[in-house]
Amino acid sequence: MQSANMLLKKIVRSSVLPVAAQHGMKRDLFPLSRTLSLSLCLKQDNSCKPSEKLDLDAWKKVMKSGLQEEVSETVSEPQELSSLAGARETLEMWRLAGKLVPEHVSEEQLKTFMECPSKSAKKKYLKYLYLKELHKKNDKRKMEEKRERRLEAQEQTSKTDETKKSPFLSLWTSTMDKAYNWRAAQSMIFGQPLVFDMSYEKDMSVREVANTVKQLVQSEGCNRRAVDPFHIHFCNFKDDSLYHREFLKHYKEAWGRLLITVTEQCYTEVFPKDKLIYLTADSPKVMKTFDHDKIYIVGSMVDKSIKTGVSLARAKRLGLETAALPLDKYLLWNTGAKNLTLDQMMQILLTLKDTADWKKALEFVPKRKYCGFVSKPVSELKKTLDLVNTLKLGKRREEVQKQFAKNYPKKYKLKQK
């Protein structure tokens, strides 16, 4: 079939037939080929005859010729490079090969790169740097665009030249900051303490510590802006620890002026034991209400590789009361781990402190982690979740049940009599 077709095409190409073909003989002659493809080969025939074939290896010549001068300069033998330069070369080649590699790599980063134990670790680290670089670039670009817009706007206002007289002074950030600082200062004296336990440094990787500090900085910011801030304590804080260095990176000279209490002491030495409650997701006890007389402890830890029971172990060791947020009680949990970030914890606690409204407080749990708020008894919700999951994911029922069993303790199990 095909060969016949090919033969016919060849005949067509043989320059006698095109005329005939164009005169409507094709319908009888070529029952197999579509007019489309036929016209195609006819047209191609005109545009590119086999006699004037492309020089397919032209690119090789180009590549080689363009390099003659260069070759004479560089020694083609790869010399023994120093390891750093070698690593740089490798990175450059990877970048050329289309891997995610940042354009600029500092010496320090290069050293970190070389210390990565495995190839996959190296790739991961590079990807991280690459994305970081990209974010930076984008931010810069946005800033510039913003500035341009502002300039334009200014030009326009200068044209109109109508300065409005406002009865209010415009409050600049410094004034705001002063107000916040007054509040924070008040909280230092009268506020309810909130403890961040800074004893997890050895449980974390360098990057996790950096993330932890970022989250703490954010939490501190939220707290400062709150109506009724906590008095934040960083306990078990070692000077010149990794935490400390990271904080200095973020706050620079403001670190000394922060209105929080930083101490090397353990919280058990600072506060009476019976007032302390350690918040941890692994706790068997669930927090019912926010207690204004208690002192809550949050572990300053980011654990990307969910290490269960680390903070619970700390609380057990010191014999402290523990509590977990009542996530299951108020939220129909969907996916993800139940440990929240420190800034989310901070927001939740602040909201609870102000309003005692769980629903409002748990708004700060990431939306992707839950399907909705619980308004019905859990057993009914289970059915709904079943249905949702079956519809949404096409999961099998047992899987969904397993998932549910993982998320919800046994006491909610449907009684099967």
Next chain:
Amino acid sequence: MALFSQTSHQGFQALLWKCHMFWPVSRCRQLFAASFSIPSREKINYFSFMTSSSTALPVDPKETGVLPTKERSEIDCKEEKGWDKETKEIPEGKHHFSSSVGAAKKRSMSPAVSRHKFTDVQPPEKPLESEEWNRLRENFQLPEIFEEVMLNSMIRCNSPIDVAKSLLTHMAKRDSDVAYSMLVKYLTLCVQQGQVSEICDVYDIMKVRFKILEIGAYNLFIKGLSNSDQWRMALTLLEESKKIMIPSRTSYESCIKAACCHQEMKLAFELYHEMLAKDVVPTLDVLQSFFDFSRGMKGAELQKELFSILLYLRDNQIYPHKTFMWSIKLWFESIPGRNWRGHLTNIKNSGQCPVCNHQLEDSNLTEEEYSNLSERIIRDVIHGTDTFRKTSPQEFEAFQTFVENRVPFDIVIDGLNVSHIKPKKMQCENLRDAVDCLAKDNVRLLVLGRKHMLLNSSNWKREVMKEMQAKADFFFAENISEDDAFLLYATLRSGKHCKFVTRDFLRDHKACLSDSLTRHLFRKWQRGHQIMLTASGDGRRLKFLPPFQYDCVVQTTGDTWHIPYKDVFEEKYSYEVPRKWLCIQQK
């Protein structure tokens, strides 16, 4: 005019190609709908990768929720299918999962190109002129990445290399240079089709053009050249690539296979040992090729080497798959003057081989191994980084004294695990049934539980608990403690005869052990001491699966070999062991 018809023709083909996929039309529609319902922000994200003037932060294309998971998985699966088709065209069937061509493709495909966006680009069937390429490029929605997408689709469709050459020529004419990534893609295509002379040409060009190459290109060169008569060059390239990084296992695999092919067994074994020394795990293919190519060859040295491979399988508890097993069998039978005969058989629980009546090794550990394992379990599993994570020092001490006073037990039961065996029955009754089954003729039982079992609740009736406590010793841990760790400790402390009952596979505890040797010991001990139980049918009776009497590893007595093997990918979990054996004996 010509081009118009061509593109329309292409569009037509692409459409056809799209629709002959295994989606019904409705699925197609859904897909389109899905791709239209992209929120605008995400759309921007999508392109921000590809354009230099991006306006939003990039999102990993795999992570963007542009398509619902289901569609996405189907698309992936479609791609995989395409790959399967192509890998079949590569000589030598692969058994291990990642075909390196697939890997190469993944490597060459930068994530900047969203994978499922341009899978419908059809490469032309004939080499094109520069103008034609230009026109195609202009009609493409993202001209910046046109060449990349085109080459990727050529790799996917396995186009003739002339077409790729014409594209490279076009690029070279335009920029008087061809980017490294494009060369690598072209190389992938050549390797895919075994175009040796082209591979050599690309190598020459790259060598001159770049000071060093990256490991991906080396892998491709080695792979491409090792199947040709230029295989010596692949070896030199392997040497070169060592300067940059540890070569991948597939590179070693290609070189070793090439050496085997040309009967250079000594060289092949040198490479193999070098690979082991660098902690590169050999693929089963490599090991198999040793047996395949040594068939019928003489030499005590060679035999020793191959036996050492079998011992490597033993030490690492690796089970060869069926085809590998055949290679081993045929090699044994081909040794001149030795008269080995192999038979396939199943070995029952007794551990006696039905073919040669040889009793397999029992699964007991040596004294040294045993004490080593006990120590490691206490250190890594129970204490770990912090004793408080799984128990508390006081509790563990209390448990230790409790065990010391009552040792030795014969069977240790994980009470809570057993109590869930039949969901329709009360938990305490489940446990009672199990205890009743096991409590015969003076067997000393220990049941581990948690304190909440002592509270008279709907699931734990006090009188039933009382009844059980007469038959067995009980230890109740704190409600937030891990009872499994206690289970391991009590069993190990009681001695080698002691067994434990749980349906848990103990994977998390195995993972706590830091080195693979101890992990293998743990698995071996577990196989020999764990009684699994199942509720048969509608659950009138409990069934206990006895532990293995024999050890399931490659083993030899000098004049017999017993090799367990698996049907390809049947036993996929580390706790599953094959039941099929190859028995080889000397007549």
